[in-house]
Structures are given as structure tokens and as C-alpha cells.
Amino acid sequence: MDIKIRIEKACKTFGEGSITALQEVCLDIGSNEFVTFVGASGCGKSTLLRCIAGLETLSSGSIKVDGTPISGPGVDRAMVFQHYSLYPWLTVMDNIKFTRQLQINLEDITSADVEAASGRADALIDLMGLNHVKNSYPNQLSGGMQQRVAIARALLPRPQILLMDEPFGALDAQTREVMHDMILHVSKLEKTTIVFVTHDVEEAIYLGQRVVVMAPRPGRIDSICPVNLPAQRNQDMKLSAEFMQQKKAILTRIRETAGVHTDLELLARMTKPADNN
Numbered sequence: 001m002d003i004k005i006r007i008e009k010a011c012k013t014f015g016e017g018s019i020t021a022l023q024e025v026c027l028d029i030g031s032n033e034f035v036t037f038v039g040a041s042g043c044g045k046s047t048l049l050r051c052i053a054g055l056e057t058l059s060s061g062s063i064k065v066d067g068t069p070i071s072g073p074g075v076d077r078a079m080v081f082q083h084y085s086l087y088p089w090l091t092v093m094d095n096i097k098f099t100r101q102l103q104i105n106l107e108d109i110t111s112a113d114v115e116a117a118s119g120r121a122d123a124l125i126d127l128m129g130l131n132h133v134k135n136s137y138p139n140q141l142s143g144g145m146q147q148r149v150a151i152a153r154a155l156l157p158r159p160q161i162l163l164m165d166e167p168f169g170a171l172d173a174q175t176r177e178v179m180h181d182m183i184l185h186v187s188k189l190e191k192t193t194i195v196f197v198t199h200d201v202e203e204a205i206y207l208g209q210r211v212v213v214m215a216p217r218p219g220r221i222d223s224i225c226p227v228n229l230p231a232q233r234n235q236d237m238k239l240s241a242e243f244m245q246q247k248k249a250i251l252t253r254i255r256e257t258a259g260v261h262t263d264l265e266l267l268a269r270m271t272k273p274a275d276n277n
């Protein structure tokens with residue numbers, strides 16, 4: 001495997017060491033790999049993603065991209081969040097190009113570079129099926145379309161790594177399926193390495209070449225599950241016995257790492273009257 005991201009003994013604590021969000025996380029992620037992360041709430045998925053993005057610094061350990069330790073955010077990495085965070089006063093096209101235009105003032109970027117980015121913005125608009133809405137404003141679009149705009153914007157500078165934190169969490173099930181096939185297509189076409197966090201185990205298996213299960217308190221990697229599905233996914237695969245079996249195994253693992261065996265047990269804990277002793 002041609003290693004793109006090497007995470008070595010990554011530790012991150014908050015609250016003067018009282019919260020261990022990441023404890024000795026070690027993982028190699030390959031070039032053009034699509035790796036998905038699942039795990040109980042609070043197990044450090046977002047923290048890990050933010051550390052790879054360079055938005056947080058590790059307490060100890062290292063994260064390297066192409067062998068170089070990361071020291072902050074960079075154009076080689078782009079992040080997409082659950083909430084689309086588009087600029088409401090700009091059209092779809094201007095939203096996609098906006099960051100590039102801003103960079104003119106900050107970096108050594110000329111207006112010729114911006115012109116070139118314009119051509120790429122057109123190509124991304126085509127790729128995302130946004131042609132018919134490119135002059136619309138975000139509030140005129142559905143959630144799925146807004147997220148496509150956010151993805152196109154992230155892809156504009158040709159990042160080598162796309163970091164996605166529950167990007168489809170706010171979408172309905174049907175729209176999510178469409179987005180799954182779209183993002184798989186994008187990852188093949190753009191040859192981007194994708195690190196994708198989700199709460200949806202089915203989504204994690206369908207998209208991932210490997211599913212990393214994380215465990216909480218302290219946040220750590222519990223297990224890594226290779227996905228044995230044909231590279232060319234189709235929605236019917238979700239109905240196969242192997243898929244269901246893997247889904248069940250991962251769900252069980254997540255529940256066990258959270259110390260909860262059934263949802264009812266969790267509910268019982270949450271509704272248990274406070275102990276006065």
C-alpha cells in the first residue's frame with residue numbers, strides 16, 4: 001500500500017488532561033483509499049479528523065502526510081462538515097469559487113489562477129449535477145444539493161485528502177443513497193484519499209474499503225474491519241447476507257465498546273432514577 005497518511009501514537013487530551021479524546025491511535029491510510037470511521041459518541045472521531053486537518057494539534061504522537069508531519073491546515077486537505085456552511089448571499093457558482101477568490105489577497109495567487117479555477121468550477125458543477133442551479137442561492141436548494149455545493153467547493157483546489165465529518169447526517173435516506181454513489185464516483189475520478197466519519201454503519205460499509213471502529217473513554221481504535229465488497233458498489237449489495245452479517249458484527253462491537261448491549265439497556269440507564277446514596 002502506498003501510504004498517504006501515517007498516524008503514529010496520536011494522543012490528544014482536553015481539559016488539562018482530564019479528557020483523553022485520542023489515546024495512542026496508530027493507523028496507515030493508503031493513497032486513494034476510502035476509509036470510514038464509526039464508534040460511539042465521544043470516541044474521538046471528530047477530534048482525529050480535526051487533527052488530520054491541522055485544526056487541532058496533538059498532545060503527543062504524529063500525523064504525517066506523504067511522510068511530512070502536518071503543522072497546520074493546508075490546501076492538500078479539505079474538510080466537509082454535516083452543516084453545509086454555504087454563504088447565503090452568494091450563488092452556487094460563487095460559493096464554489098469564493099475561497100479561491102479570497103486567496104488572491106492572502107497568497108501568491110494571480111487572477112489567471114482564478115480563471116483556471118473557474119474552468120474547474122464548471123467541471124465540478126457538471127460532476128455534481130448542479131448545472132441547472134448554478135445561478136441559484138443556497139436557500140433555493142434542497143439539503144442534498146447544498147451538500148453537493150459544499151463538496152464541490154472543497155474539491156476546487158484539488159485536495160489530495162478529503163476529510164468528511166458526518167457529511168450526509170442531515171439528509172433523508174433516499175438522498176443519502178444518491179450521495180453515496182456520487183461520492184464513490186468522485187473518489188475514483190479525482191483519486192482523492194477520503195477519510196469519512198459517520199454514525200451510520202451501513203453507510204460506513206457501503207463506502208469504505210476498511211471500517212475503523214473506535215471506542216470511547218479513552219478514545220482509541222477498537223478494531224479495523226476490511227470490507228469485502230466488489231469495488232463497483234451497487235445498492236443491492238446492502239441486502240446480501242455478508243453485508244448484513246458485517247453490519248451486525250460492527251453494531252455489536254460499537255455497543256460493547258460503549259458498554260451497552262442493547263438500546264433498551266441504554267434507555268433503562270438513561271431513565272433510571274438518580275441514586276441518592
Ligand SMILES: Nc1ncnc2c1ncn2[C@@H]1O[C@H](COP(=O)(O)OP(=O)(O)OP(=O)(O)O)[C@@H](O)[C@H]1O
Binds near residue numbers: 019046
Ligand atoms: N474542544 C474541546 N474541548 C474539550 N473537550 C473536547 C473538545 N473537543 C472534543 N472534546 C471531548 O473529546 C472527546 C471526543 O470528542 P469528539 O467530538 O472527537 O467525539 P466524536 O466521536 O466525534 O463524537 P460524536 O459521535 O458525538 O460526534 C469527547 O469527550 C469530547 O467531549
Ligand SMILES: [Mg+2]
Binds near residue numbers: 045046047
Ligand atoms: Mg463528531
